[in-house]
Amino acid sequence: MRPYLPEKPKPSQNPLSWIRIRQSFTFTPATFRLAWESAPRLFASLGGLTLMNAFLPLLIAWLGKLIIDAVVAGDQKLTLQWVAVELGLIAVQAFSQRGLSLCRQLIGGRLGIDINLRILNKALSLELKDFENPEFYDQLVRARREASSRPLAVVSDSFVLIQHSLTLSGYLVLLMHLNVWAVGGLFLAAMPAALSELYFSTTTFWARNRRSAELRKLNYLEYVLANDSHVKEVKLFKLGPTLLERYRQIAESMNREDQQISLKRTGWGFGLSLIGTVAFYLCYAWIALAAALRKMTLGDLTLYVAAFRQGQQSFQSILSTLGGMYENNLYMSNLFAFLAIPAPPRQPPQALPEGHEEGLRFENVSFQYPGQSEAALRDINLFIPKGQSLALVGHNGAGKTTFIKLLTRLYQPTRGRILLDGRDLQDWDEDVLLKRMAVVFQDFNRYQMSFAENVAMGSLEHGSEKTRMLRAIEHGGASAVLQSLPQGLDTPLGRWFHEGVELSGGQWQKIALARAFMREEADILVLDEPTAALDAEAEFAVFNSFRALTRDRTSILISHRFPTVRMADTILVIEGGRILEQGSHDQLIAADGLYAKLFALQASGYV
Template identity: 50%
Template sequence: MAKKKKSELKGWKLIGKTMRKSLSIFRYGIKALGLVWQTSAVLTVAIAIFTLMSGLLPAAIAYVGKLIVDGVVLASRSGLISDRNLALSYVGFEALLIVILAAAQKGLNVSQSLLRVLLGQQVNVLILEKALTLELAHFEDSEFYDKMTQARSQASSRPLSLISRIFGLGQSALTLLTFSGLLLQFSVWAVIVLVLAAIPSFIAETKFSEHSFRLFKWRSPETRQQHYLETLLAREDYAKEVQLYQLGGMLLRRYRDIFDRLYDEDRNLTIQKGIWGYLLGLLSTGAFYAAYAWIVIEAIAGKISLGEMTMYLVVFRQGQATFAAALTSIGGMYEDNLYLANLYEFLEQPIPKSEGYITRGIEPDGIRFENVSFCYPESTEPVLKDISLHLKHGEKLAIVGENGSGKTTLIKLLTRLYVPTSGRILLDGVDLNDWDIDVLRKRIGVIFQNFVQYQFTVGENVGVGDVERLNEYQEWEVATEKGMAKPFINNMPKGFSTQLGKWFKGGQELSGGQWQKIALSRAFMRSQADILVLDEPTAAMDAEAEMNIFNHFRSLTKDQMVVLISHRFSTVRMADKIIVMADGKIIEQGSHEQLLATDGRYAHLFSLQAAGYK
């Protein structure tokens, strides 16, 4: 008895799970409908009208077909012209209905095609708008980056797919309702057989939809790796190293290995889906031919006319296909919801907004780090430990240290790309977290070592330093004069209008030193900025060019705070204050002369580099 109750309980749980799955298909339907309506209300209404027409006309066509057959039989028996004309009028009426149905279906396809393009753009814009609100840490989090990759990969087409399926389900429901009305004249059991015959296909579709989505979600890191390998093999900025180090074969093998692994999963899923679909489809076919035989027997017995037999066979065949399509739509809607869940999980990811609102400092105190430490998320090992320093207005600070000592991380904290784990950073007496982020960023001009080489024109490459004055020619002139890029720009065929990079037609490539002068000019576009941050800004230049740049640079930044990271001590020695970092800590700080007198780490590094020039 207990065993029976346990079995019944298990059965009810299974039914409950199935019901929850079925209801879950509508979870994102309203959101998707709102998104589609927002994209184009006209096309949404057009799809609804064409769907309604496509749902109602098949039953009418089937019924007119019955009238044609019965009219032909009557006319052949009676020989009357009136009966013949009546049969021909039915033919003409059916032709008209077929033309209207074809127009509705074509209109539906056209509307969906147009909406698909618009909706793809709309969803991609939503994803990119969300990406603009993310912090740097989100892009460095592989799990979160996978979510964004998954959202971008297929979700742009899924909202329309879900809406199309919902409308398609409505169309199928209308068709089935009218078909059922016709079949009920024959037998209620015919309707029941029609319904039961389509269920096996639905079971197979739902089962494999879920499995397909799980594969998609699990394999996102591998897909990103495959795209990365494509980039390495096909991009011009990687081509020289790939060729010189003969990496092509190794990269292509990795690419093929990932594809083979993903293909094996897809192949297994496709084969299983095909086998189960075929076996379960046999049940539907058997049900149809059983009903076929039943209808033929009834016609032979004279219980139904030849026209009715034809109509019932057409209705049963089309009804079965329509019902199977409806259940397949439900299975597809379930899969669409899984993808949309992933999309909205990304779009609705809570991003803590900056609550800073202060636009002016309390006092002209410059920049202060007070016992600042920083750990990366999900790490307990501090990258920076107890950093304290003070940079006054007009002072120049140089940061030196080995790679991995925390120099660039300190810069990212100063520019508020990261937030300290403990301690605080003040600008003019106000915590950086309390500053309005837009006001703060406008006060800072930055050049990172791996600055972006935009595939834009020369002028735009400089202008992006201040996007509000992106296209102001006079500002380009001033900024490139300060950044010492003007001489080689004047020698270019189209000056500031010269396309840079090789991605687009007519593009011209620059040397590493020229790109760095463009980046330096970009920082000078922010003429209102009183903080300049330079992370290895002249690494691609020779020592003499770098010295000329910084002698020029120092005269231009008398009233600005400058933070400089460099490995060349000829440049560093020009700073008012120098800090030496190691293992995330400041181990020495002072002027060039003070640090030499201390005879510590800085003096040792300086003597090593000086010896190299003797």
């Protein structure tokens, strides 16, 4: 089910229709709830200070009239009294404005953290298939792009709207005594500029949304050009100028579109705002003439001019704020669309069926990646008894890693099912299931953290148990790596942070193996090319240790090295997503099929 996203206006549709504008404010209440949950006291303070700022300008304008009238009357004492009162109100207004600014800053900081935590928490709740979908990444980019600023802008604009609406209401009460038609004309004159802002807000939003994929390309090119994992090839193959030129072309294209929108927005905004300015000065001239003809006092002139000017400014602020809220709500739709992506439901714990078999069973399992025409795995039927070892052999792209991802429930089969101890993997509680598995993938992570933290990632609940950690390090063959580090377990690894020590690929791989061995309770060990970066001696030591550690455990191994593969109880040859051959090393050699051919080819390299 596709998450809600506002429909892009079609050329034949009016982007400023009342229904479309109303729908664009849908997310304001939800944004208010986010702000209230993040900082309730600050949110309440922001509301109180907003009310204070709404009525202070009215009082100050009225005091201006009283001061002028006192001056004209020649009453020195009353003049000084009203000046003193206005000074006090100006001080209160300055305090309230500072308070508003402080509240916005504090709410913004708190809200930015909380929303980013929600985004990351949502990302953690989703499945691997989501992260392999370009559309998902576009949604993620749109959600994160302005997550720290747009929610605060919605809240701030809402309170500004309330403030100016209350202030404007007060001015209208004053001005209605003067001339109703003049007041109406004055405020209608500000409408064209406001509608122009709404139109260009919509245009800007859809332009940025449409460029989500291009923005990801820019971020990726930045990463390649300025990351330690790519710098060797970039320099060796002189890729820098080519990649930099590609970055420049994409950035310039996006900037040109932004410039065109900005120029049109500025031109139309300036031209239409002149209508409001001309209307104000026509009213100003009419009031001034009325004062010159002694139809009103100088105090009334001061009050009405201030009311007209500030009332029009309040009205323009309301329209501008509505435009900002409209634009900000459009961006908030991206955030809430991402947060609304359904996460897979957690299965309640269930009892194992009576008389269940012990082991892993694949029943008619097939899997096809989204958007692909061919299945990665087809009709896999297999039983791996508890405590036995299985090795997967086949050409690159045959489906071996997909097999592992299905086994570890990172994917769900397109057809068929996988059973563990007689229960479908989908019916297992995720936490219980994952604690039974220890996995080392070919593309394991290299955490820019300390040596101890890298190993502890395998079992965080036991990360403080040094004895367990040292056992895992020994079993993974990483003891020599640890002894060579200047700060031992506390040594930062990688070059991203201060005093970090970079390791070779083989050393990182040993740490990844140690991470897997931290899960001593796991009874299923999965190794996907776990020794690809190790030398022959290190590989032999690791697999001797692995063979000892996997007694009474189920182990599944992917490797292209046949001295390692032949240790397994059963060898599975996968080709084109299907099981081509199955049996022990001796059985497959005797069958003289693909396995025997691959074994002979590798053996010939040692002759």
